[in-house]
Amino acid sequence: MRSNSLPPSAENPPNYATPSPSARVHNAGKGHFIALSWFGRIFSPLQADLRFDEYGMYFPEGARLPKALKTIVSAGHTSPNANQPASFLSWRHFDVPPIFEWRWLGATMMFQINALDHELHFLGYRGSKTQVDNIQIKWANYHQSRLLQLVHNIENAIQARYLKHSHVIAIQQRVALEYPRWHTWTQSAPLGKTVKEAVIKLEAMHRWDHSDIASLREGYIQKQLHIYADFFQRVESNPLTDKQRRACIIDDDNNLLLAGAGTGKTSVMIGRAGYLLTSGQARPEDLLLLAYGQKAAAEMDERIKHKLAIQSIKTSTFHSLGLSIITHVEGKNPTLSPWVNDEQEKTKWVLASLENQLQTESYQKQVVAYLSNYYHQPKSPFDFDALADYSRYLNENNVRTLKGERVSCFVHLHIANWLYKHGIEYRYQAKYVFDIKNKHLRENRADFYLPQDDVYIECFVLDKEGNTPCYIDKNRYQEMIKNKREMHRQHGSRCIELFYHQYAKGKFNSALKRAASKLQINIAPLSNESLLHSLQKTHYLSELAALFCQLIGLYKSTIPGKFSVKTVMANVASKDAGIDTQQVRTAFTLLRPIYQDYQKHLIQHDYIDFEDMISKAIMYVENGKFTAPWRYIMVDEFQDISEPRSRLVRALRDCALTVGALDEKCASLTSSGVKTRRKKGQSASLFCVGDDWQAIYRFSGSDVTLTTQFNQYFGQSSENVLDQTFRFNNRIGDVATQFVSQNPAQIPKNICSLAKVADPRVSLLYSDNKTSSSEVLLHQALAALAGKADKKYEQVNKSGKTEKNRLTESDGIKNISRERSKPTVYILARFWFQLPDREGLEVLNKQYSNLHIMCLSFHAAKGKEADFTIITGMSRGKLGFPSDKVTSPVVEALLPKQETFEHAEERRLFYVALTRAKHRVYVLAEMTEASPFVTEIINGTYDVELISCDET
Template sequence: MSTEIPVFTYQISLLARIFAKHIRYPIIHIYQDKISLFERLRLQRDISLIELGKNIEISDGRFWSTLVIELHDGQHLTLGGINKQQSNQLVSTIQHYSYLQQQNYISGFQTQFKQAYHDVSKIVHQQSYIRQSHGEQWFEQYNHLKVPVTHPNIDALIAKEYQRYIPALQQLFDQGPTFFASYNQQFVLTQLAEFKDFFDHVESQPLTQNQREACVKNEQYNLVLAGAGTGKTSTMVGRAGYLIKAHIAEPSQVLMLAFGNDAAQEMSERINLKLNIDGFTVKTFHSLGKQIITQVEGVVPAINKMAEDERLKTKFIDEQLQLLMQQVDYKPLIIDYFIHFAHPYKDPFQFKSLGAYNKYIRDNELRTLQGELVKSYEECEIANFLFQQGIAYQYEANYHVNTSGPDFRRYQPDFYLPDYGIYIEHFAVDENNHTPTFIDETKYVADMAWKRQLHLKHQTPLIETYSYQKRQGILLKKLEAKLLDSGVKFEPLSDDMLLKTLNELGQVSAFSLLLSQLLSLLKSAFLTVQELIIKSTQHEDNERLLAATKLFEPIYAAYQQHLSDTQTIDFDDMIGKAIYYIESNRYQSDFTHILVDEFQDISASRARMIKALLTQQADSTLFCVGDDWQAIYQFTGSDVSITKQFETHFGIAAISVLDTTFRFNNKIGDVASKFVMQNPAQISKQIQSFHHVQQAAVSLLKTANNNAGIEEALSLINDQVKTTASVLILVRFTHDRPEISRLKNHYPKLQLNIMTAHGSKGKEADFVIILGLQKGKFGFPSEKANHLLLDMMLPNTDLFIFAEERRLFYVALTRARHHVYLISDGNNASDFVRELIESDYDIIDHQTDKPHFQSKMANIPCRQCETGYMVAKDSQYGQFFGCSEFPLCTHTETACEWCQSSLIENGEFRTCENSKCNYVEPICPECHGKLKLRKGQYGQFWSCTNYRSDSEFSCSYKTQFIDLDKAYSSKY
């Protein structure tokens, strides 16, 4: 309880206590600064007199009065059971002391009201765009004034000389940060009106409303998301011109950055042509780095030739690798790597489906020291062991007895040792003879028994190994023991012979390329080899990564020594040294406005360089134009997350969207936008096309013959063109480029050009033809897997499958103004093509009866691997359907004898998948072959087509009756 003496005390009467038991506070103490309320002699609540509002109402009842006191926060305090004669005295006392207390309270803030008003006036009267950070700083500094400024009695309490500040401050606190947002909206409108003539004429076409608004917004950090063909370069020019015209900056204070020399040159020429203003600095990041180093060191740095010639750098690394391979301590390291760590090992029992397992095999291209592609890591290990020990072998050679028939292929044991007549079978089973879940265990175990019986019957020696032996680490030891027991002589190849073989197979050159890529990524990330070793150690596949890192370490040292010896630097040094000089203030920037083109290609190191430059100038501004939908250079270290999470990396930003494209029509735009937005991590944008057409503008031509596809597409284009038209032929990889010189002569109206999808960025044409749309390592999307070392160094921000490839396909689609032609093998169509067909995209499925073209895509999924599709093939026994994933998936199905469509198994029968065909065939319960109705001496009977009177590999199953009605009922 307070030790102060109250200035007034009131206690309700005994009668009120008896008859008005609902009254909560029977005792009230009024002090000079507060009201204390008591219940049963215990203090329940203190209310500061500062909290009281303007009004205290007296409500008279039959016996007592009730006081209703308005509080500052809008609530009310009700005090009942007040003696009518004393109510006025109580109110007067409360009002008197509350006025004194509130007056004293407000007077303590009056000078701060003045300062807050003057500070916000400075911001507003600059007549410029108010940065959100400035507004937030004001609120952070003066937020404590909100309560006194908005006090209901403020007008009566404040001194006259300070009253003029209150309305503006009340408006500010009432609107909060939206006050500055509203101001900026009005400011932008004013600027657009003032500079209308400039924005109308700075480019050949007037800038759009969104382009203009983006140009005049002047947050500290500005991001313009510019979709394909929306005029990003025009916006960069408009922004640069506006800064000068509006007297926001001098040309010497403006830095414009591009990623390539051509882009920087184009920007510089565009600025000179459109603005006719000298003094802008237009640079690539590398040339800026070079300028900074020159300014600090006083001499122009010499650039190593390898910096500008990737092939030269790879050649240098290959030469260093060849020299190192002659060293006694390095030789066993690289041999060990190629034998044991060139491919990542995954236990086949970890996979849940054959498709997932096949993807692992396909992605890692398991190739032996002898050069064969094998179907398992364990087979690769066995093959390499045999090769290393000088034991001649053949992989999957035909067994010397022909076992083929209409419904099964010829037996091909895993390995055959021709010098000894020994066969080796590696079985994918565990200690209990169980197979991985994606293998039909019953059939597999039966096949194992059949193979053993076959070798026993023909007295061919068979050595067996098993997957569980690899897991236990004894696979090669067991194999070695069995080979020795079988009389096989070991004549190990010398290290030099093994390295010679690796060179001849091109594996050393491929490894040199990997190390060259790793070198670039390591240096661009400003990491040391020791840091790379730490990262490798922390990885789950650390043994493999550390084996590669040990080989890389002396290569890196040799490269750095070469730079030192030649007194040269590379492009990564150019950026790294420049950042060091900026951050250490050895270089002082004069740039207050930095404009960055193609910002989606930014890397962490370049972003760091920008931040360092911005830090050196107070109130500096960053203006970036880019499109996360077109981020396609992750393999060089670009990090699209810097664009997608722009404010996280830089700070509060004004984000604008250019959503009107002047390049492609609405039908191309609809397909491209829907396609790229399947990845929910892409920034959502609604791109509108200036040009509208009614017909679909993306066509699919199905053929395995690229030349036929190109000819057909050009013929279709030629028929549409009256005078001339440009045609861009795009491929995913350089080695897929077709020869087009003959086509140029054949189609004189068409201006043909060919390039990769990456190379087409920034280009456009009337028509686009896209090749390479098949599945696989060199398909589109490319299913080529990176080495773990590269993956570890690259930004890993995309969880969506084929995210980068999806953006690349978007880039390819949006190069066209009028029409896009997709050429794909219908029997091996890429996932992207299947998505376009199966997900109801508005495209044209082109049909023609010309040779080499397919009427439809393979659309029956393989029941075994679930990732391939059944494709029609021919054999000596007639047509059949095999999985498109062959040879990794060997599943086959019989073709319909009537219409050649695929057959589908339904219980005891196979039925034609063609709904218009009634063909059915019974399945042999013995060998899973086909039963056929035959006529014998005693009438008709059903027998297996795998019956051979002159062969031991024959199925003799027969039956007299088959209920074909059951087959028809299962189909219909």
């Protein structure tokens, strides 16, 4: 039970203040005294008896005291009259009661003042022994109010609110100061019951360990669960689960709630806000709720309004929060740049700025060097397992020469660009000008032919040990090289031989230059103007402008302050990810004048952009120009947070000034016994809800490690998990959990489904027939869902058995139809272009009229749910899934550090796709170009239904 006051009694007197001089004179002849021993009467520095009463000790006139002690007692000097005490030492100064040792020449009193040890010798045996108990009683009476108040405050704090980590530290620090004053002597001392009980409690607090703290917290939680059971029962449409209720109550300094897909995280956000208000721990103005998008914020506000009947709580987006902070500090509403919602116009402006910079010769030269040497991200042919994979990479990343030609490898790209820049006419993949008798070479072509000089260039894909990529037969390749050399010898043709290992070591340019000089090839380098004119035709400049537009936003949101290439390079060095530093340095050197023009444009028009909203808000909070009024900060979808946003959250947490009643009590625990008025209160409570398994926005700056390593960034934290999903059944959950958990960096969770089914509910519809398209598979899945399947398809179970089954979900449709008119079906894909367009979707909804069909990308589907989902686009490559699209090293320089686990974010994206469905997921796969995710599912131990959709 909480004690509201300390009852007055002889055992609990008021705290004694230092007596006035007149009171000390009045008491000088009263109280107790300790006479000197016979030896002390001659040699003691006291020269007279030592007296004490309830206020402290009195030293006789002329006592010779140590300098440190004399400084203290001199403040108590009253009168030079020898009949009156000259010095006084209050019990306040004694750290613990004095103790005595009895020696040959008299007793020695040992005492501690302000942590310094002192001794008074030659006291009488009888008097010292007689007065030990009295001294302890007097000291205890003087100090007990502080002890009782401390224990009282701690007990109240434990019962009043959740025991935060910062409260534990404050309590332990204060107990550590008070405990040594009582624990060595109180067991045998003649103290009252109240004081002894307080000492026992203090000793227990001193021994607190993790289990004790956990027990105290659990006691508080159980009490709150009981008191607010009715609130948790009715706050949402369905009663909150036990873990949801606990998440509402637990209130450490920093709280991370890992909420799996469909586990009701929004219900916790609503429930926690309502609980804080209902329990009186907060007022509406004490709460800050943060969401990512305006739509999510509006939905949160609507639910709060509906469920809690409160109009005054408004959910902010990070941008609107930043805007309000800037407005508060600057005293006016800043003007948003019109480009914040028009990326196309922003890119056009960046292109115009780029073209303006190209008026200078030095900038022209740098742009040409960058586009010809660094624009494409090269990959070694030795990195691929099949030639088709390497070719696909080149095609999907649109690798082209400065003339706009497609090439079969990056080595050829480098050669073509060098020849073009040096004004050397060439033909790529040219036929030989002479007849070839060797049948093995008849279909071969020269890599390059220089018609004006009648010179061939042959480039051989060999490393320095003479090895070929794994998909090329080494012996046959070496034989081909031998045949080509013999062919050129027979025809007397001039040929330049180049090797991949020269390219890998950066020696291609020098090799080409030497060969051109030796063969007297005419070199006439093109002017920068000519090269740029050619680049404009191939859209290189517009693509570079789009890249620079992206970099401006990323730079402003990643690196605060003035533009600095040096800072970018330091950021690259910290990643240790094998990024081409020269490429990054060149790109950001080119970006610098455009970035500076962009900033000048904003200043001239008094604009701010989205990045300014965050960066300026951080600056104003960190330098103290804005003080957060919120005591509770709640962040939704935390797994999507970026470092700047998390920095803003941390700054708001740490600058909170509002101090509640309990906080004031806890503040007193950090002082030395006297409650002082604090200018700054405790940090706000931080509550973040997210799911590292659904972190899918690294490309925009989100950093999953801020979730997986939450306490490293925010400090000591409480981590809790919502692990019961209300959306998908257990068989979908098992597959999704197994798949995402392959990455050991993901936080382990055991998601339990409320809905239990016996048979597999993830069906893989596949076709080995090259003529069967994804559209055919899509119609077969929709027909099954619509209950119209009239064909039999071969179903291959994971056990290896083959049987004829009807591909149908008609029973499921009937069950859903009882609740509403049509079941919902999401067709999901990694990219929008892989989905039916608007007209195609209309056709599908007409054709399958008993279904409500929608199309969404995986990213757009996050946070949504349907009765059934159909996942398409499960093929390999840059535009497949997982996407092999390579992020430019220049962009990588500003993104969070890449994860080491292969396809880590794409794997989480597939988890998001799998967990949108309530009842069943269909995964469509054309096996001729099957995604590695499909291969993993088929070859692994996943509990899926494999259905071949080829007619038998």
